[in-house]
Amino acid sequence: MSVKIDETLTVECETGNYHTFCPISCVSWLYQKIEDSFFLVVGTKTCGYFLQNALGVMIFAEPRYAMAELEEGDISAQLNDYEGLKRLCIQIKKDRDPSVIIWIGTCTTEIIKMDLEGMAPKLEWEIGIPILVARANGLDYAFTQGEDTVLAAMAHRCPEPEFCSRERKETIQKVFAFPSREKDELDEYANHPSLVLFGSLPSNVAFQLNLELRRQSIKVSGWLPAQRYTDLPSLGDGVYVCGVNPFLSRTATTLIRREKCELIGAPFPIGPDGTRAWIEKICPVFGVETKGLEEREEGIWESLKDYLDLVRGKSVFFMGDNLLEVSLARFLIRCGMIVYEIGIPYMDKRYQAAELALLRDTCIRMCVPIPRIVEKPDNSNQIRRLRELQPDLAITGMAHANPLEARGISTKWSVEFTFAQIHGFANARDVLELVTRPLRRQRNLEDLGRTTLVRKNNKF
Amino acid sequence: MKLAYWMYAGPAHIGTLRVASSFKNVHAIMHAPLGDDYFNVMRSMLERERDFTAATASIVDRHVLARGSQERVIGNIFRKEWEERPDLIILTPTCTSSILQEDLQKFVDRASIISDSKVIFADVDHYQVNEIQAADRTLEQVVRYYLDRSHRQEALDQFVTDVPSVNIIGIFTLGFHNQHDSRELRRLLRDLDIEINQIIPEGGSVEDLKNLPKAWFNLIPYREVGLMTAIYLNKEYGMPYISTTPMGAVDIAEFIRQIHKNIDTLASSSSNKRVDYEPYIDAQTRFISQAAWFSRSIDCQNLTGKETIVFGDATHAASITKILAREMGIRVSCAGTSCKHDAEWFKEQIQGFCDEILITDDHAEVGDMIARVEPSAIFGTQMERHIGKRLDIPCGVISAPVHIQNFPLGYRPFLGYEGTNQIADLVYNSFALGMEEHLLDIFGGHDTKQIMTKNLSTSTGLIWNPESRLELSKIPRFVREKVQKNTERFARQKGIQTITVEVMYAAKEAFST
Numbered sequence: 024m025s026v027k028i029d030e031t032l033t034v035e036c037e038t039g040n041y042h043t044f045c046p047i048s049c050v051s052w053l054y055q056k057i058e059d060s061f062f063l064v065v066g067t068k069t070c071g072y073f074l075q076n077a078l079g080v081m082i083f084a085e086p087r088y089a090m091a092e093l094e095e096g097d098i099s100a101q102l103n104d105y106e107g108l109k110r111l112c113i114q115i116k117k118d119r120d121p122s123v124i125i126w127i128g129t130c131t132t133e134i135i136k137m138d139l140e141g142m143a144p145k146l147e148w149e150i151g152i153p154i155l156v157a158r159a160n161g162l163d164y165a166f167t168q169g170e171d172t173v174l175a176a177m178a179h180r181c182p183e184p185e186f187c188s189r190e191r192k193e194t195i196q197k198v199f200a201f202p203s204r205e206k207d208e209l210d211e212y213a214n215h216p217s218l219v220l221f222g223s224l225p226s227n228v229a230f231q232l233n234l235e236l237r238r239q240s241i242k243v244s245g246w247l248p249a250q251r252y253t254d255l256p257s258l259g260d261g262v263y264v265c266g267v268n269p270f271l272s273r274t275a276t277t278l279i280r281r282e283k284c285e286l287i288g289a290p291f292p293i294g295p296d297g298t299r300a301w302i303e304k305i306c307p308v309f310g311v312e313t314k315g316l317e318e319r320e321e322g323i324w325e326s327l328k329d330y331l332d333l334v335r336g337k338s339v340f341f342m343g344d345n346l347l348e349v350s351l352a353r354f355l356i357r358c359g360m361i362v363y364e365i366g367i368p369y370m371d372k373r374y375q376a377a378e379l380a381l382l383r384d385t386c387i388r389m390c391v392p393i394p395r396i397v398e399k400p401d402n403s404n405q406i407r408r409l410r411e412l413q414p415d416l417a418i419t420g421m422a423h424a425n426p427l428e429a430r431g432i433s434t435k436w437s438v439e440f441t442f443a444q445i446h447g448f449a450n451a452r453d454v455l456e457l458v459t460r461p462l463r464r465q466r467n468l469e470d471l472g473r474t475t476l477v478r479k480n481n482k483f
Numbered sequence: 484m485k486l487a488y489w490m491y492a493g494p495a496h497i498g499t500l501r502v503a504s505s506f507k508n509v510h511a512i513m514h515a516p517l518g519d520d521y522f523n524v525m526r527s528m529l530e531r532e533r534d535f536t537a538a539t540a541s542i543v544d545r546h547v548l549a550r551g552s553q554e555r556v557i558g559n560i561f562r563k564e565w566e567e568r569p570d571l572i573i574l575t576p577t578c579t580s581s582i583l584q585e586d587l588q589k590f591v592d593r594a595s596i597i598s599d600s601k602v603i604f605a606d607v608d609h610y611q612v613n614e615i616q617a618a619d620r621t622l623e624q625v626v627r628y629y630l631d632r633s634h635r636q637e638a639l640d641q642f643v644t645d646v647p648s649v650n651i652i653g654i655f656t657l658g659f660h661n662q663h664d665s666r667e668l669r670r671l672l673r674d675l676d677i678e679i680n681q682i683i684p685e686g687g688s689v690e691d692l693k694n695l696p697k698a699w700f701n702l703i704p705y706r707e708v709g710l711m712t713a714i715y716l717n718k719e720y721g722m723p724y725i726s727t728t729p730m731g732a733v734d735i736a737e738f739i740r741q742i743h744k745n746i747d748t749l750a751s752s753s754s755n756k757r758v759d760y761e762p763y764i765d766a767q768t769r770f771i772s773q774a775a776w777f778s779r780s781i782d783c784q785n786l787t788g789k790e791t792i793v794f795g796d797a798t799h800a801a802s803i804t805k806i807l808a809r810e811m812g813i814r815v816s817c818a819g820t821s822c823k824h825d826a827e828w829f830k831e832q833i834q835g836f837c838d839e840i841l842i843t844d845d846h847a848e849v850g851d852m853i854a855r856v857e858p859s860a861i862f863g864t865q866m867e868r869h870i871g872k873r874l875d876i877p878c879g880v881i882s883a884p885v886h887i888q889n890f891p892l893g894y895r896p897f898l899g900y901e902g903t904n905q906i907a908d909l910v911y912n913s914f915a916l917g918m919e920e921h922l923l924d925i926f927g928g929h930d931t932k933q934i935m936t937k938n939l940s941t942s943t944g945l946i947w948n949p950e951s952r953l954e955l956s957k958i959p960r961f962v963r964e965k966v967q968k969n970t971e972r973f974a975r976q977k978g979i980q981t982i983t984v985e986v987m988y989a990a991k992e993a994f995s996t
Contacts, residue, residue: 039542040559045518067578068494068609071487073521075884090487095610097484098582107484114486130516130579134548161516161579162544403566406535422523422536429533477533 032383032393034370039399042422043344043368044077044438045070046159046169047127050088051078052442053173056223059251061121062088063111065139066129087119093131100135105142112150121152123252125173128158153180153252165368167270167345167441170223174247174274178282181247181258184217211237215309217244219256219284221274222267224446226250231447232267232292239306239313247274258282265305267292267446270346272374288374290381293347294354295323295451300381323448327358330455333462335359337415340408343367343400344420344437349375351418351440353382354454356389363412366400416461431474433461489846489866491796491821491884495607497522498617499575500538502625502708503605505655505684510569510600511538512559514552514587515577529890530656539563543580552583553590560594560602568600571625571689575605601689603628615707615796616824618655622684623711626692630719633693641696641720647746648678650698653709654685659799659883660897661685664704667896671729675742675760683712696720700745704728704898706798706825723748729898730802731810731906732775736764767900774903777911778811786914790816792856794841794849794863795882797822799897801832803862803881806906808836813910816856817841819849846870857964860913865889879913945971947982954984969994 047070050062064070071090078086091111096102112124128139143154157176159169220232220243233243245256247264258264264278265287278284289304290297299320306313324331339355341348343366352362372379386393397405402423409417409432417427417434424434439457444450496513500522503511513519523536541559543552560572574591576583588604595602605624607617633639649672654665665682672679680698681687701716701724703709713724723745729738739760746758768775777783791813793804797820804818819841820829826842833840841852850870853861861871861878865886871878880889881897896902947955958966966987973990974982 039517039544040539042520042523043518044521045516047518068490068613069496069515069519069578071490072493072497073518075489076521076525086488092485092487094484098610102484104484111484111486130543131582134579134582161518162548165517403539420524422520422527425527425531426533426535 032379032396034372034396034398036398037401037404039401041343041366041368041400041402041405042420044166044420045073045161046164046166046172047074047129048077048166049159049169049173050074050125050127053125053170053223053248054087056225056250057123057248057252059122059253060087060125061115061119061123062125062127063091063108063115064088064127064129065091065093065108065132065137066127067093067131070129070131087121089115091126098131098135104137105146108142109146109149112146112152112154116150116152123153123155125155125157125176127169127173128156128160130160130162133158133160133162155180165344165346167268167347168273168369170268171271171273174221174223174271175277177248177252177255178221178258178274178277181255181282183259184257184262211240212242213240213309213311215241215311216261216263217257218242218263218265218305218309219245219247219258220265220267221247221278222271223248224267225444228444228446228450231449235292235298235302235447236305238315239302239311241305241309241311258284261285263287263308265289265301266374267301268347269350269375269378272371275374288377290353290378291350292446293350294357294454295320295327295448296357296385297350297354297378297381298446298448298451300377304377319448323451327452327455330452330459331358333459334455336361337462338363338412339458340405340412340414340417341365341367342402342405342417342419342423342437343397345441347437347440347445348418349378349382349396351445351454352394353378353385354451355458356382356391356394357385358455359389361391362394363414364405364408365394365396366405367396367398370396370398416458418458429476433465435461491844491846491864491866493614493884494578495609495612495614495617496575496577496605498612498614498619498708499573499605499607499621501614501656501658502618502621502684503571503573503575504537505686506571506625507686507688508567508569509537509571509573509689510563510567511573511575512556512563513538513540513575513577514543514556514580514585515540516543516579519577519579526656529885529887531890532656537567537569541574543583548583552585556587556590557594560590560598564598564600571601571603572598573603573605573621573625575607575621576609578609581609601628615822618708619711622652622655622708623715625689626683626695626712627715629689629692630695639693639696643699643749644678644680644697646678647676647750648680648698649742650680650695650701651682652701652703652712653705653707654682655708656685657883658705658708659796659885659889660895663894663896664898664902666894667899667901668702668704668729670901671735671739671899674763675739676758677742677746696722698722699749700724700742704798705796706828707796707822728798728802730799730902731806732768732772732900732903733809734802734805735899735903736768739764772900772903774810774907777907782911783811786911787812788814789860789914790814790856790858792816792853792858792861792863792867793818793837793881794820794861794867796820797825797829797832799882801829802897803906804833804836806903807862807910811907811910814838816858817852819843819852860910862910862913877913879909881909944980945974945982946980951982951984951987954987966991 047064054062126139139156143156147154155176157172159172229246236243249255260283262284264284266275269291275286279286287305287308290300292298292301299316303313338361340363348365348367352365356362417432418437419434421436424436427434443453445454500511503509520540522538526532526536541556591602591604605621607620654661701713701722703713703724703726716722717724725741727738729735743760793800793815800820804815807813808815815837817839818833818837821844823842830840846866853870861867861876862881864882864884868878868880895905970987970990973993974986979986
């Protein structure tokens with residue numbers, strides 16, 4: 024059977040009327056990642072209520088984040104912003120004593136043009152705690168791009184390589200728990216310029232990726248962000264950097280332009296195919312020949328067999344809200360699924376170039392047409408397309424999940440992919456665990472019939 | 484600018500959206516940046532709503548900031564009209580977009596000239612009112628809009644129904660147990676032979692609003708939302724209203740008697756026969772509802788004099804306080820509400836039923852108060868439940884804001900006679916079952932838990948070293964908290980940071996002399 028394959032990759036653009044989380048939600052995972060940080064979201068009740076509802080029980084766990092809630096006086100500039108922020112930051116310092124305070128600028132601070140970037144250095148000097156500013160607002164960004172703005176701000180604070188003392192190196196090693204085998208180390212690692220990975224991952228996942236590169240005798244000299252703010256990696260001329268998440272284009276740009284780092288463009292280590300391609304892009308840069316990768320990938324695919332049987336031939340529709348869509352779609356196509364549409368909030372074709380190329384190659388390899396990629400999708404158009412296509416699975420936000428389920432379309436909340444561990448060889452199973460969950464439930468409930476549970480069935 | 488971790492009520496537009504999406508075939512458009520449409524998530528997740536929430540955002544982005552949003556807002560209004568054919572489209576700003584000070588009213592005026600749907604602008608000031616106040620206003624605005632319109636068209640039928648009938652105003656989406664309460668109220672009214680003219684906004688149609696004046700009078704089960712509408716209907720159409728919440732046997736009786744009074748007033752002019760509800764109240768209270776008997780049973784005796792704290796919205800906090808104090812003989816050490824705008828009413832309601840009154844929307848103040856009083860049980864919102872968890876005090880949830888577990892599938896009204904049963908269960912189950920707890924204490928029981936500091940961590944900087952921690956765990960549970968408190972007080976007085984066993988005993992000596 025021959026399938027005609029369209030090899031050109033086009034990105035459509037719709038109206039941008041879609042549902043996604045506000046980018047300030049990044050504080051929820053970043054405050055946990057950066058243990059000595061405190062996030063102060065400078066915004067209104069709307070921002071606060073979003074965090075309170077989106078983060079659910081985390082609110083009650085004495086989180087290291089808070090709202091600086093703007094009141095009418097702040098909006099109309101009757102009150103002094105600087106004095107207000109100073110008061111709150113002093114209180115935070117007293118109560119929590121963080122190593123860094125990160126101000127999250129919101130839509131409101133943009134509109135009233137509050138000069139956070141101007142105030143931060145002054146206040147930093149006055150209270151003696153570093154203050155970073157990240158403009159993670161809904162006017163410019165979607166969901167995970169919030170992390171991008173924070174990491175881009177943080178990149179400026181990374182020390183330069185020459186200041187990287189021996190002592191510091193040791194802390195880095197301690198944090199990433201390299202076994203202390205000083206003597207072997209020279210043999211174990213190839214002699215290569217330093218490599219810093221960027222993207223916030225749970226520490227065990229970061230460790231797994233370090234280990235994966237160590238197998239290829241490549242040493243990761245640091246992560247942006249590190250577990251603690253005080254352990255930021257050194258950056259500068261001659262330092263190579265590589266991203267682990269597809270939504271970090273601003274950070275990548277900052278690293279190249281401001282920090283003079285060399286960016287390694289690679290697909291993202293999501294799924295065994297992505298992880299292998301990621302390593303295969305990194306190794307040649309350092310003149311290292313990869314070893315045993317093919318077998319390793321095969322081994323992982325072998326271990327996924329039970330899940331692959333479940334997903335093969337099933338169709339997926341990504342409504343798009345967290346920018347992981349292309350990588351996930353590429354992995355799922357490789358798993359034998361058919362992807363109808365990849366909705367995505369924002370597509371940086373340069374930063375995602377290698378990932379898009381891998382998507383194209385994967386489609387050719389699996390003999391399926393390249394799915395349409397829709398940037399800034401329109402949810403109501405998408406729902407119309409969903410009704411026509413009737414995919415086996417829609418990956419969507421929580422606003423649409425229950426209504427779609429009630430109309431007989433299985434859904435998976437896209438947010439879960441942001442919080443689950445999905446990177447590296449070892450976590451490929453977790454991605455499929457998520458993807459197959461609705462399919463498995465459907466199978467369990469199949470005998471009951473009753474797949475549509477709305478009164479007016481035709482009113483989709 | 485203030486430091487905030489938690490809020491008891493959301494921003495104004497949430498209230499407007501709750502009203503809009505409760506009506507049938509009404510679409511809300513919010514003028515908002517990307518990500519502000521999480522109301523849809525709340526509705527879809529908490530209410531487990533099967534239908535798409537009829538609320539969309541007209542996105543405010545950089546282009547809008549540069550060029551203004553007239554084109555886009557009007558475009559979105561027409562688009563929704565074309566796609567969904569709603570009866571009414573409500574446009575609302577969010578906190579952010581209201582700062583832009585665009586003349587949204589003008590867009591609405593322009594759109595409504597051409598549109599087949601009605602279009603109105605929910606004018607709520609985001610920096611003056613919160614979610615519940617905005618809901619109250621929006622409901623009144625919608626009702627007023629439709630009645631004024633019918634009035635102008637002279638299509639208003641003001642003749643009341645032949646048989647006694649009522650409107651129930653204020654049942655709506657994401658309300659605390661609203662669906663169950665609505666069902667219970669309908670049952671109660673059916674028992675009293677009263678017809679229901681309309682229930683708004685939940686499930687109501689805006690086109691029917693012109694028939695609101697046909698009811699004999701209005702019922703406002705919750706104070707927070709509906710009162711403005713009732714007052715408007717009273718002023719313009721002379722409709723009486725009852726704003727007593729039928730929660731707890733005493734107030735239900737009061738509620739029914741007010742209904743009686745209203746019917747008598749209106750029926751005396753017609754030939755309807757007089758009604759007598761007293762036998763009904765008596766039978767329900769004494770025999771059908773189990774709550775009155777429960778308060779007399781020996782089980783409830785164990786609750787006598789136990790200290791509690793109540794916190795929530797004005798309606799629920801006031802009613803629960805009265806039930807605990809008046810109907811169950813439990814001592815309410817402090818009752819409070821986050822509805823600061825309704826503080827006077829609240830104070831008046833619970834006068835004499837509690838020792839202290841707390842009006843605040845700062846959860847830390849509530850937390851500190853709970854830590855200070857150390858009640859046996861708390862009745863509050865989800866926030867109080869979590870404070871209780873930290874302090875090891877049980878909590879029954881009686882008011883919004885709530886989590887998904889407070890949208891039960893089973894029948895759990897708070898109003899009416901079945902409501903009294905549900906509340907009695909909730910109260911009884913919230914107290915660590917008296918005798919069991921007592922016996923466990925006496926025999927050293929199952930207490931292997933680590934010691935937790937009973938204060939919220941923001942307020943204490945004291946460290947217990949491992950030895951003193953161990954020592955503290957050896958002290959019998961019922962005096963442990965007191966020892967801990969006294970030791971910490973002593974340490975603070977002496978400026979000691981780390982508490983050792985020596986400090987503990989020094990504190991003991993200091994306080995025993």
